[in-house]
Amino acid sequence: xxxxxxxxxxxxxxxxxxxxxxxxxxxxxxxxxxxxxxxxxxxxxxxxxxxxxxxxxxxxxxxxxxxxxxxxxxxxxxxxxxxxxxxxxxxxxxxxxxxxxxxxxxxxxxxxxxxxxxxxxxxxxxxxxxxxxxxxxxxxxxxxxxxxxxxxxxxxxxxxxxxxxxxxxxxxxxxxxxxxxxxxxxxxxxxxxxxxxxxxxxxxxxxxxxxxxxxxxxxxxxxxxxxxxxxxxxxxxxxxxxxxxxxxxxxxxxxxxxxxxxxxxxxxxxxxxxxxxxxxxxxxxxxxxxxxxxxxxxxxxxxxxx
Amino acid sequence: xxxxxxxxxxxxxxxxxxxxxxxxxxxxxxxxxxxxxxxxxxxxxxxxxxxxxxxxxxxxxxxxxxxxxxxxxxxxxxxxxxxxxxxxxxxxxxxxxxxxxxxxxxxxxxxxxxxxxxxxxxxxxxxxxxxxxxxxxxxxxxxxxxxxxxxxxxxxxxxxxxxxxxxxxxxxxxxxxxxxxxxxxxxxxxxxxxxxxxxxxxxxxxxxxxxxxxxxxxxxxxxxxxxxxxxxxxxxxxxxxxxxxxxxxxxxxxxxxxxxxxxxxxxxxxxxxxxxxxxxxxxxxxxxxxxxxxxxxxxxxxxxxx
Numbered sequence: 001x002x003x004x005x006x007x008x009x010x011x012x013x014x015x016x017x018x019x020x021x022x023x024x025x026x027x028x029x030x031x032x033x034x035x036x037x038x039x040x041x042x043x044x045x046x047x048x049x050x051x052x053x054x055x056x057x058x059x060x061x062x063x064x065x066x067x068x069x070x071x072x073x074x075x076x077x078x079x080x081x082x083x084x085x086x087x088x089x090x091x092x093x094x095x096x097x098x099x100x101x102x103x104x105x106x107x108x109x110x111x112x113x114x115x116x117x118x119x120x121x122x123x124x125x126x127x128x129x130x131x132x133x134x135x136x137x138x139x140x141x142x143x144x145x146x147x148x149x150x151x152x153x154x155x156x157x158x159x160x161x162x163x164x165x166x167x168x169x170x171x172x173x174x175x176x177x178x179x180x181x182x183x184x185x186x187x188x189x190x191x192x193x194x195x196x197x198x199x200x201x202x203x204x205x206x207x208x209x210x211x212x213x214x215x216x217x218x219x220x221x222x223x224x225x226x227x228x229x230x231x232x233x234x235x236x237x238x239x240x241x242x243x244x245x246x247x248x249x250x251x252x253x254x255x256x257x258x259x260x261x262x263x264x265x266x267x268x269x270x271x272x273x274x275x276x277x278x279x280x281x282x283x284x285x286x287x288x289x290x291x292x293x294x295x296x297x298x299x300x301x302x303x304x305x306x
Numbered sequence: 307x308x309x310x311x312x313x314x315x316x317x318x319x320x321x322x323x324x325x326x327x328x329x330x331x332x333x334x335x336x337x338x339x340x341x342x343x344x345x346x347x348x349x350x351x352x353x354x355x356x357x358x359x360x361x362x363x364x365x366x367x368x369x370x371x372x373x374x375x376x377x378x379x380x381x382x383x384x385x386x387x388x389x390x391x392x393x394x395x396x397x398x399x400x401x402x403x404x405x406x407x408x409x410x411x412x413x414x415x416x417x418x419x420x421x422x423x424x425x426x427x428x429x430x431x432x433x434x435x436x437x438x439x440x441x442x443x444x445x446x447x448x449x450x451x452x453x454x455x456x457x458x459x460x461x462x463x464x465x466x467x468x469x470x471x472x473x474x475x476x477x478x479x480x481x482x483x484x485x486x487x488x489x490x491x492x493x494x495x496x497x498x499x500x501x502x503x504x505x506x507x508x509x510x511x512x513x514x515x516x517x518x519x520x521x522x523x524x525x526x527x528x529x530x531x532x533x534x535x536x537x538x539x540x541x542x543x544x545x546x547x548x549x550x551x552x553x554x555x556x557x558x559x560x561x562x563x564x565x566x567x568x569x570x571x572x573x574x575x576x577x578x579x580x581x582x583x584x585x586x587x588x589x590x591x592x593x594x595x596x597x598x599x600x601x602x603x604x605x606x607x608x609x610x611x612x
Contacts, residue, residue, distance in 0.1 A: 002605075035601065036600065051605070259587075260589045261587050261588050261589070263591065268596075275581065275586060276581040285568075285573060290572065290578065292574075294341045294342065298357060
């Protein structure tokens with residue numbers, strides 16, 4: 001049975017050449033397959049999604065991280081997305097025939113090796129967290145790269161691997177394990193970041209919004225509009241349609257139209273099913289009722305090859 | 307490269323024992339895989355969906371048809387869905403590494419063999435049609451089983467295979483080839499079939515509705531409500547959300563609520579994507595941006611096995 005882990009590393013760069021060199025490390029790795037990558041100037045951030053076996057994921061993720069530490073200088077970095085390092089966050093996600101514990105182990109090995117080889121301090125988060133507060137990426141990222149030097153020396157913020165001292169050009173890295181999540185960005189028809197923040201706030205878990213949702217506002221200079229960037233960590237409990245409808249309600253308050261939206265990274269099928277089921281009131285829609293998945297399952301189950 | 311054909315035969319029965327014997331023929335066939343089947347009393351109709359290689363599809367479809375001809379007596383048959391025979395309609399659908407022409411050929415072989423072995427008159431429809439008017443299932447089915455004896459002797463209605471004479475217990479059969487379509491049923495909160503018909507009518511292509519859409523109304527006695535049963539033959543051109551929204555508009559005219567809906571058979575992924583993209587205004591959603599499909603494609607493309 002084939003094992004599949006997904007890894008979605010986030011790097012603090014939008015330089016095309018650096019992006020290419022980082023992505024190249026996936027191509028060089030046997031049994032590692034690139035699914036998707038996005039980067040843009042306003043976040044100044046590269047988000048990569050790739051899959052493969054446990055062994056290949058660890059190998060490729062480490063080589064990408066080494067490359068990023070070599071090429072990215074955080075002292076020069078500006079961007080609207082919170083970050084503390086060149087290799088900002090590296091989650092491992094169980095997809096098939098792999099447990100969450102396997103992914104926790106991958107994160108630990110990744111963190112340990114990165115710290116040892118590059119001297120980058122590493123924090124474990126999510127399912128790999130060693131303390132309850134470290135479950136949360138935002139807690140670890142508090143103060144961002146700019147205040148990392150003062151934060152990292154606090155006993156409560158001692159890194160899980162490496163020195164309690166920021167790497168001058170690479171900052172620090174967060175790695176961990178988590179479930180598949182949905183990244184979803186909604187563009188709204190205003191250039192006013194203050195209003196965008198007012199719309200993002202009531203969606204955000206920590207500010208009284210939906211549990212499982214993080215929402216932030218960013219300005220998109222090319223289009224002179226703003227974007228509500230969201231991550232929905234448990235989209236089965238907090239389905240996207242519900243978050244979207246609430247975003248619409250809040251935007252309507254300021255007469256701001258919804259311009260469009262997009263998944264940041266891959267769209268999980270279950271998230272799409274929940275959207276379709278809600279709006280069309282479909283009673284019995286499950287993943288195995290989707291033609292393409294049913295065919296895959298039927299053929300695989302029987303184990304027949306032609 | 308594995309070839310995949312889907313076959314979705316419709317039989318005029320809802321007798322559990324008959325259903326089981328018909329489905330058994332799939333199990334007996336190598337490289338044929340059952341995806342789904344539904345049957346109910348009000349339509350008195352069994353709809354099966356199964357996939358496999360060309361050879362296995364032809365073999366299984368024929369054996370299922372032989373079994374249905376043996377067991378079903380159309381003289382006893384009552385049901386709300388239009389039908390002309392025990393083996394009412396047998397479409398072959400290209401899914402992967404198979405052309406529409408391959409499926410036309412399968413339909414011809416199926417029809418020829420069924421006519422020869424059982425003496426059942428067979429019409430070709432859809433992409434396999436031999437005359438333009440026979441493209442349309444409804445044209446062929448006009449008058450249904452009850453008037454088949456008088457219709458079949460008209461020169462324009464000469465069967466493509468077999469005698470121009472109905473088989474007394476099995477009626478006639480329609481076979482052909484077509485693209486994947488979506489079967490979609492919406493339950494509405496009225497027991498009044500007259501109103502349900504008024505809501506179905508403006509959706510139906512031939513009655514001024516959407517091209518690619520057939521819509522009919524049926525009464526569901528168990529729940530004392532009615533159902534708008536639809537088939538959308540080209541759901542890329544006529545997406546489901548559009549049909550659903552128009553159905554809502556028509557139902558609102560009579561103050562009838564939408565109770566729920568369901569796919570009849572499998573839900574094509576592209577249909578779900580179009581629904582999600584419409585309601586959440588998603589700009590860039592394609593099949594290969596769905597996580598489960600992207601993983602499948604990435605791994606297959608590289609052709610690596612572990």
